[in-house]
Amino acid sequence: MQIVLISGLSGSGKSVALKLLEDLGYFCIDNLPAALLAETVELLQSEAHKRVGISVDIRGVHSLPALPDCVTDLKARQLDVRVLFLEAKNEALLKRFSETRRKHPLSVLYPELTVTECMIMERELLATVAGMAHRVDTSDLSANGLRGWVRHWLALDQSRLTLIFESFGFKHGLPLDADFVFDVRCLPNPYYDPSLRGQTGRDLPVVRFLEAEPAALHMYADIRDYLQRWLPAFDHDNRSYVTVAIGCTGGQHRSVWLAEKLAAHFAAERQVLVRHREGSTE
Structure with missing residues (x-):
């Protein structure tokens, strides 16, 4: 089984990347709590899914600390696990939030924080995840450019640098x-x-x-x-x-x-x- 984990900052393009995986024939799950990752993979294996795309991000903030150990365990089982982390500069993220008129996910838990303060907190909470992933700065990438980059990345031999x-x-x-x-x-x-x-x-x-x-x-x-x-x-x-x-x-x-x-x-x-x-x- 090949498992592609997509994480990153809110507004950085995770939904674009996950939709591409779906278009390529991956079985995709959005917003999965990290604590359920191992159990979900076992279920999907029993259903004979060969390629899976899973989004794990700040919306599951309480179980995020479990993600690094979960990924290590999955790799120890000889599964092809790839972690993609999307990020962008604050100015680009602010512009995207303004254009879509969406709230930052952390504002639900911390309504007293501004969008910028939520973004700063999000970077801190996701720092460990970013450190274990292939990072892509989408600040200046169009949706089509991001899709092209993810396609190239999927074709790589993960056993080589x-x-x-x-x-x-x-x-x-x-x-x-x-x-x-x-x-x-x-x-x-x-x-x-x-x-x-x-x-x-x-x-x-x-x-x-x-x-x-x-x-x-x-x-x-x-x-x-x-x-x-x-x-x-x-x-x-x-x-x-x-x-x-x-x-x-x-x-x-x-x-x-x-x-x-x-x-x-x-x-x-x-x-x-x-x-x-x-x-x-x-």
Whole structure:
């Protein structure tokens, strides 16, 4: 049985991810208390379900502390358990709550708290869950982009460490899901060439521009060698994912080029995913 556990912050896109699983043929359960997880899995196994998607989040706040031990027990039974944690910046979450006119789930228990205070409390309560999951920052992801990212994630071999290269623009803020952040704003910027301004770091003219710059090639070599040296330590630590974020000013040219170049290098020996935060993931 493959079990996909979806958790994360309220308003971060959990319902979009769970609906995708349902569309892909998973048997899905929303808002399951963590204390019932083991019992529910046993029942679903007896009914011969092969792929299951379960949402466990702050709505079951009282049983959340039981979740890490439940996941450990399920994995010990040789089940394919994958945990996805969706999060977003407070500004993005506030905008979504405003657009949908929904209350924060914690406001039912704590009516005296503002939405922002509820979000702060939620982050604290879910910190342990986030630490055991693959985290995705959905602040700048469309629903379609999130669906594409989840599809790619489901296709991964969970027994191997996945190296994720994520480009982003500093003017839009740091990504929440990064393990390493490299700043490449010091490199020559193709944006100032009018013929390149509308292109991205995946387009050949931009690639040629940057690969003609010694500083860009030195930056690439330094980051490549740094990761090559330290990734084995993450293998020994039994990590499932390492996210390397590459940032330039707008997240369109330099960071995209470097993320693609690093991904191409490491794909020869590792499981690699690429995400360009300021553009489509598909």
